[in-house]
Structure formats: structure tokens, C-alpha cells
Amino acid sequence: MARIIDGSTVSRTIQTQLALDVADFVKATGFTPGLAVVLIGDDPASAVYVRSTGKASQKLGMKSETIVLPSDTPRERVLDVVAELNEDQSINGILVQLPLPRHLDSDEVIDAIDPRKDVDGLHPANAGLLSLGRPRFVPCTPAGIVELLKADNTLTTGKHVVVLGRSNLVGRPIATLLSLKGEPGDATVTICHSRSRNLAELTRSADILIVAIGQPHFITANMVGDNSVIIDVGIHRLPESEGGGLCGDVDFSPVAARVAAITPVPGGVGPMTIAMLMRNTFAAARHSVASRM
Numbered sequence: 001m002a003r004i005i006d007g008s009t010v011s012r013t014i015q016t017q018l019a020l021d022v023a024d025f026v027k028a029t030g031f032t033p034g035l036a037v038v039l040i041g042d043d044p045a046s047a048v049y050v051r052s053t054g055k056a057s058q059k060l061g062m063k064s065e066t067i068v069l070p071s072d073t074p075r076e077r078v079l080d081v082v083a084e085l086n087e088d089q090s091i092n093g094i095l096v097q098l099p100l101p102r103h104l105d106s107d108e109v110i111d112a113i114d115p116r117k118d119v120d121g122l123h124p125a126n127a128g129l130l131s132l133g134r135p136r137f138v139p140c141t142p143a144g145i146v147e148l149l150k151a152d153n154t155l156t157t158g159k160h161v162v163v164l165g166r167s168n169l170v171g172r173p174i175a176t177l178l179s180l181k182g183e184p185g186d187a188t189v190t191i192c193h194s195r196s197r198n199l200a201e202l203t204r205s206a207d208i209l210i211v212a213i214g215q216p217h218f219i220t221a222n223m224v225g226d227n228s229v230i231i232d233v234g235i236h237r238l239p240e241s242e243g244g245g246l247c248g249d250v251d252f253s254p255v256a257a258r259v260a261a262i263t264p265v266p267g268g269v270g271p272m273t274i275a276m277l278m279r280n281t282f283a284a285a286r287h288s289v290a291s292r293m
């Protein structure tokens, strides 16, 4: 049976340390880091995530502000809200929760965020810095995956990493991160997507397989290598007829019986995303205060 990479524990450890660091920072500077989350519409999964970010920031001693807008909010109003948060000195991090309602262009909204407050790491300036090997804010889920690999003592140098999925949120940035010079990085990375051929052959050749495709139970035992490490980013609610719980993109039990290590769903990658959002927000606050001195 594989080692289970326990994201809940790693996330808790990181947040416990962060709470201490935030307390020291507030004492030293008199400034409380602040995160603003903009939620547009009533997507239930987004609402759960946004509530969790609010709770996590407060627990760490950071200011948290949630702006909830109706799903038919006009584009101009959304851009005004972002512009106000850009100017607000008490806010260091801005997260606009995706996906946005269809009448809004997510690229336009993300581009409007001050890149120094873009703690989700999706602004072109931050994506560009990452691809140049000068990461500032790394998107939270990929940053969390790197921490999970570290916690599992899985080295990436010289390994073949196969990333399934090429989204700007997960697949592309994790592929970039692990191909940068130096550990964690120095991997040989293959990115797969819906047009890739011979997928099972590619996934079987991975030392580390990162799956972010949004297809429940897609990766089966015959698609993985015996000694591989599997990171399952997917998260899906099962229908009531199948128990109604959560599952990932990987068919957990048969795959876990075969590989060296695996992240569970829930309790793997998910808890890391919030921890990394908090870490990015704290980093934004430190930079902001340092730049005013």
C-alpha cells in the first residue's frame, strides 16, 4: 500500500507557523495583513471556498474582507470594485473567485488586479515572472503541490514528471515550476491534455504523475507506474447513489495499491491551496510594508 501524503497535516503545520510569523510581523510593524475576496454569483463550491478563506485569514490574525456581488453585476462595477481594492492600503491580497459569470471576461478582470496584490498568481506579470524563473506569487494549488512533494521527501531532480492538464490555474504553472533550475525543479516535464495521444503510455512512464483534468476516477491502476508518486488535484462531488462523498481524478484504492505514494481526496491537495493563499497574502503584506520604509 502506498504512502498517503497527508495534505491536511502539512497545511496545518504551515498555517501554525504562519500564525506565529504574522503575530511577530503585526507586533513589529503595527500593520495587519489584509485579504479581500470578491465572489460574483452564487456558485455553491465557490461560496464554500470563499468562506474557508475568510475563516483561515482570521485564524492567522489577518484582516479578511469578502465582497459578494450578484451574478448579473455589470462589468464596469466589477472593474470599479477591483480598482478600489487596488487603492486600499489595508488590503494586500485580492482574490477574484473563478469561474466568473459568463458575461464577464476573466482575463480582463484578472488583468485589472494590481500584480503586487495578485495573491492567486494569475496576472500576466506574475505568470511571466514564473516562466522566467523569477517567481513572485505562484498560483496557490501548484505552490501547494510543491510543498506536498517536499513533505513526502520526494525529490524532483532528474525525475520524469507527467502533468495531466494544461490550465493556467494548475497544469501549466506546476509544469513550469518543476522544470525550473534547482530543486524542487530540475525535472523533465511532459504536459498532457485532451489532444495527447497514447496517454496511458505517457502516464505509466511518470516518476511523478500530477493529475488536474476534472474527470472523476480517470486515472486507473493500469495507467500508473509501480513506484510512482501520484498527486491528485481533481475534486468532485459523487452523486447520492454513489455515497455523495468527494473523489478525485484518480481511482484511489486500486491506484494506491500499486504506487509508492499518493494524495487522497479529500485531504490531499485541497487543504494546501488555502495555506498557500495565506502565505502569498503574508508575503504581499511584507513587500508592501518594506516598500513604504
Ligand SMILES: NC(=O)c1ccc[n+]([C@@H]2O[C@H](COP(=O)([O-])OP(=O)(O)OC[C@H]3O[C@@H](n4cnc5c(N)ncnc54)[C@H](OP(=O)(O)O)[C@@H]3O)[C@@H](O)[C@H]2O)c1
Pocket: 141, 164, 165, 166, 167, 168, 169, 170, 171, 192, 193, 194, 195, 196, 212, 213, 214, 215, 233, 234, 235, 236, 269, 270, 271, 273
Ligand atoms: N484541490 C484544489 O484546490 C483544486 C484547485 C483547482 C482545481 N481543482 C480541480 O482540479 C481539476 C482540474 O482543474 P483545472 O482548473 O485545472 O481544470 P480545467 O481548466 O478544466 O482544465 C482541464 C485540463 O485537463 C485537460 N483534459 C480534460 N479532459 C482530458 C482527458 N480526457 N484527457 C487528457 N486531458 C484532459 C484539458 O485539456 P484541453 O486543454 O485540451 O482542454 C485541460 O487542459 C478540477 O477537478 C478542479 O475542480 C482543485
